[in-house]
Amino acid sequence: MTNQDTSTQPIAGRSILIVGGGTAGWMTAALLAHGWAKHGFQITLLESDSIGTIGVGEGSTPKMRRFFERIGISEAEWMPQCNATYKCGIRFPDWSTAPGYTSYYHPFFSQSDDGPIRAFYQNASLRSRNVDVHAHPDDFFISNFLSNHRLAPLPDERSGYSCDYAYHFDASLIGDMLKRYSTARGVRHLIGTVNEVRVKDNGDLAGVTTPEHGALDADFFVDCTGFANLLIGKTLGVPFNSYKDILFNDSAVAMPTPLDSDGTIPSETLSKALKYGWVWKIPLTNRYGNGYVYSSDYIDKDAAERELRESIGMLDSPVEARHLKMRVGRVEKSWVRNCLAVGLSQGFIEPLEATALMIVQDTVETFMTRYEQGGFSERYRADFNEKVNLIFDGVKNYVFTHYKLNSRSDTDYWINARENTKLNTDLERIYYTWDHGGDLLAELRSQAARQVYSPTSWFCILAGMGRFHDKPKKPAKDLQVYQPAQMRKFCESMLGHFPDHAQALARMAQAA
Template sequence: MTTQDSIKKILVVGGGSAGWMAALLIAHSVKDKGIQVSVIESETVGVIGVGEGSTPVMKRFFDTLEIHETEWMPECNATYKSGIAFDGWSSKPGHASYFHPFVTMVDNLTMPPFIENVKARLQGADVCALPNKFFLSAQLADSCLAPIADHNFPFFTTYGYHFDAMLLGKFLRKKALQTGIEHIKAHIDHARLDEKGNIAAVSLADGSELAADFFVDCSGFSALLIDKALKTPFVSYADNLLNDSAIAMPTDICDKIPTLTVSTAMKHGWAWKIPLQNRYGNGYVYSSAFTTADQAETELREKIGMLDSDTPARHLKMKLGRVEKHWNKNCLAVGLSQGFLEPLEATALYLTQMTAAIFCLFLEKGDLSEQAQQVYNQEINDYFDGHRNYIIAHYKTNTRTDTEYWKANAANLHRIPDSLKHIFSTWLEGRDLGDEIRRQNIEKYYPIASWYALLAGMGIFPDAEKKTTAGEQHQQYPLGDFIQRCALNFQDHRSFLAKQKPAM
């Protein structure tokens, strides 16, 4: 199989957000080319739906399919997201909490002073270098403002979303059926390979078979095709990322709807708090090597005020890592079947989207050769590893000493990627971090502003007693007043959502 002409039927195995997202992107890519896209979905297999947040790239998905926010957001109880607050990750004075912003056009004006202060702080100057003070999105999140400005505000704002993952999967399925994607309800027993080792068909529980020319494995952690059938090797991230378990619970939401995810450091991991239109999504990501499931659940219930509640908690196990080949023979793995990074930076659907979208570029060119597979797999592996490195940096730079869990994360030197070592050394030596990130060509995974926000937010600076007053002029920027005035162009989040009307 070397060209698109050899494909007449593509079968997506598994539904959920990953399956229907992949099906929609592929069907959009091959429309008018005579290729049938079908999704087979078992009614007996539940959807995991870990995480209820996105990066700003998700907007590109809906824009590609011409699905307006007023159409999908109400159906998924979705809200806007301006960034992520990290509470309690650092024990350094003044850095108990920091904000990782989604960068806006206004930040072209405020980012240079931030970088100047960071450079001065690294030289020992006693100046403010907390990212919260320099980014408009931090002000929007702090004031519960929707990140979409009035028409007279000339700056574009970048944002992500929070949503109910179950409802999102149902919405995407509805849109897929409207576009002519075939929906097959059946349970797959196993896959049958041909004499060349390609997948020939999937065998169903009733003994029948479904054949196709190309298969997309969206079967979740089961990985029915990419693992069980094709035996694709798996690269574990467990050496550097210690968390392997999670608990999820809902709580009521207040009148004000925040526009941020909150990640709070716990004894043996971290807790998320995600605002939807109708509730908060709460969870605890932790390492089972340091605590039990019961202990973790008690700790989460205490945090969210549900200790005496009979609301059930949902326990999940996580397998962190990725396959060596996301595209193997005539199968593409998308979603949890291809790999998973813990939901610290809400990357799950981002990686799902990029995996499908980049494959579509090869499909559109008609190049399905072995060389194309090699190029593709290297690019997707780089996406996974690049995001992994950024997540590792959160744990490696923590300064907590209250539990063995946090000490182990800070002391974790086992196979720290060279890319990350170079970033740390560049930062600590006061060299230009942007130059290093561009040299490594990793800005497409996380922009320069994100790295500055992380390292400055965690307080990776000289000790307080070593500070000088040199460079104090760097902090004399009247940014607070400027950012607050910019925020006057944005509306209350809940009120904005309530006034949304379907696009004409």
């Protein structure tokens, strides 16, 4: 048996087998079909009809806009089909108990927000140096005001303003739509359950076997089998790095609720802390999705379901809840030999910042770029794996910061999360710089190659959760300070340029 790795050869014109038809599988198929079908690749997607998809995943980051732009599908085309709504940001109530900071909003922003961002940096930096100025991010960002008024992030031309935003959607419907898109562009779709994965003498994957289709061989494989982790983990034995010591949550329970009776639809995700985790509330055009993400080390599934039901007013409702387990962490390498892992098979960070599909997109796009730059040499593969791992670890650091900065003391869960000392150097330096009134912007710039989140997001979380010293001193008279009333006035003056969210969606659906 030789151990020579043949997957360093270019695969143009050869066959790619995607195993798994969840959102990750169909996003991969769509990106490959759009970018590579013209090069003569034969792309097949195989999915099981007896092993379901995870079926949750309703929030996204602004990156999702770039996904649809890239494959050439307009909002008017896909959003009504997927019950999608606009998302201006995420609101985090009850994570902090600091007076005046019991809720904050993580906004999406664009270049149009440069002025307010500078004002916010100025005030937040002063407050971190113990100067008594207003530093709550909610007063500085238009997106927070849009959410508060249930407006869509679609400014009219007169405003001269451009918004960034993301979406909420039904993940199963996105999968269905991308299936139609991909098969129309030549992707072969097979239904079958893999019962054997065959490996070549050199260690590369040779093919899979299903009762329905017998042996299916390919030159390259994409593992989109979700938490089953069939190719990259179970077959190729790539180790899994768990994040459980940093991110405690390993379970979720989800259930829908009806939309509000007044016909309005929020344009934000609500991520409210509960006793042993947090609950999401995501508006679609036909319902809310709700789910409690918690740690089974602290609460059992029945008690978690009860707490969820209580928090969303569904205690006596006959609507069934769905329980899910989560494997939080990432594989050591997402691309090994002739196999690329995408989606839950590659790793998962709990959905607090709704980043999973962003990582799917990043993974496939980076993979395609590396190939187009020069094939599958080991150098490109190593470079790819390093980049993908940095994305995972960067998201982990930011998500963990919500827990580290919490100031709740109602349960051991929150106390242990806050007292967790398993910080890496980057995080230690960020917290130290902030706590000692140092130059956080300079620190973040020095970490730029490893950061996924922008400085604005870091300032928002540190200031928004009220991580400040007590008893701040009065500002000196000549200090430049921005007054909250002034910032609020500016944001409010912009609201007339934005349409009502529910009405904008209804108009889009009608036009479609």
